[in-house]
Amino acid sequence: MKAAPFEYSRPADIDEACAMLAADENARLIAGGQTLVPMMAMRLARPTRLVDINRIAGLSYIRQDGDAIAIGATTRQCDLERSATIARDIPLMAKAIPWIGHAATRARGTIGGSLVNADPAAEQALIAVTLDAVLNYREDKKTIEIAAGEFFVGAMVTSLPSTACLTGLKIPVWHGDRIGTGFHEVNARRSDFAFVSSAVQVQLDADGTCKRIAIGAGAATDFPMRLTSAEQQLVGSKLDAAKVKDVVTEALADIEALDDLHATAAYRKRVAVSMACRAVADARASALGEKLHAH
Ligand SMILES: Cc1cc2nc3c(=O)[nH]c(=O)nc-3n(C[C@H](O)[C@H](O)[C@H](O)COP(=O)(O)OP(=O)(O)OC[C@H]3O[C@@H](n4cnc5c(N)ncnc54)[C@H](O)[C@@H]3O)c2cc1C
Structure with missing residues (x-):
């Protein structure tokens, strides 16, 4: 299928782009086009005007x-x-x-x-x-x-x-020594959207105690969430696997997980725990300078 007809504009600056959006409620900005163009080709999106922001100076840095x-x-x-x-x-x-x-x-x-x-x-x-x-x-x-x-x-x-x-x-930017990161996701093929993902950044003290940690969970719920209660309980700990699993499980216990053709809510909830535990373990290991196995 091909896109429905549309007008095309190339504004000189951001304010002109915004004015074009304000002048036509069915106008849409286009950037990389990697989502919008397929949506238009399937006629799931039918903008009357594409406002191309690619050549606006100073938007890419x-x-x-x-x-x-x-x-x-x-x-x-x-x-x-x-x-x-x-x-x-x-x-x-x-x-x-x-x-x-x-x-x-x-x-x-x-x-x-x-x-x-x-x-x-x-x-x-x-x-x-x-x-x-x-x-x-x-x-x-x-x-x-x-x-x-x-x-x-x-x-x-x-x-x-x-x-x-x-x-x-x-x-x-996090500053200082012993900062480590971990990222894990599950999907059907590596290039596909994740069914569940987790991103973790940690900073350790010289003796390996967790000084600071940020744990995010993606794809499990409508939008990415932070596991704030788990973060609070892990600061001051040595991030041992059993404790991490307990606090992450508790933080994810009451989420309203997405449920679709790709993965059930129960699957997403269970795997969100595993992804977060693995990401914390990787982040800790990389903060300590340990070599990680490729996944
Ligand atoms: C085969 C395939 C696999 C993909 N896999 C993944 C994946 O695994 N993970 C993932 O995250 N994404 C994935 N994507 C999506 C990809 O990352 C897109 O680049 C992204 O979703 C949209 O970025 P874009 O620049 O292409 O935006 P566009 O398609 O140009 O625009 C997307 C939407 O954002 C609006 N928009 C764009 N820029 C602005 C702006 N500056 N201000 C306001 N509104 C704006 C547009 O109006 C439109 O509504 C995949 C896409 C394809 C085609």
Whole structure:
């Protein structure tokens, strides 16, 4: 099938892009097109106008900004994958990106498009929530900041106003020694969307005690979640496997897990525990400088 007819515009800047959205409620921004174009081809999306933000100057960047790494909305997933800055300062993102689709989709797909699309299984949404990213968007000639934890409000639903353009995000960098990361997901094929995923970043004291930990669970629920109660109980512990399993199981006990053709809610809930335990174990091992087995 082919897309329904549509107009095409290439605004010069973000405010012009927002004005185009405000002028036509059926207009849509297009970034990498890796989700929108297939949706249009299947006629599941029928925008009257595509507002192409790819050539707006200054929307694609990866740079240090104070204690954070700032990333522009149209930054391609492949650029994040190859970035030395991301590998050094946001290693959890570097670990997760190869799990997104294929090399070909990562060559076009943008971080902004992925965040706004808000698929429950999107790896970049999970990393943003796990690392307390702050997102920026432009609307009505104003720039507004929103925490990643407040941005995602449902499956494929965000709190971004329909006339706004996401401009970028900032991810705080963890400083100091003995920082480790772990990322795990289960899917049918590596390039497919996850049925369940988990992202963990940890910092240990010199004696191996957990000083700081962030645990995120993806694809299990409508949008990525943090296992805050587990994090609180693990700080000050040695992250031994039995304790990790107990607190993670407790944190996931009452979730309303997604239930679909790919995986039942019961499966997702059970495997979310396993993924989180493995990700914590990997994060701990990498913080201690231990060599990990490839999965
Ligand atoms: C075969 C295949 C496999 C894939 N596998 C995965 C996977 O495993 N994990 C995963 O996370 N994703 C996966 N994807 C999706 C891919 O990551 C997309 O790149 C991403 O979902 C959308 O990014 P995009 O830049 O292509 O956005 P587009 O398709 O251009 O846009 C997506 C939506 O976001 C809106 N939008 C885009 N940019 C902005 C902005 N700056 N401000 C406001 N709204 C905006 C658009 O209007 C549209 O509604 C896969 C895609 C394909 C085709």
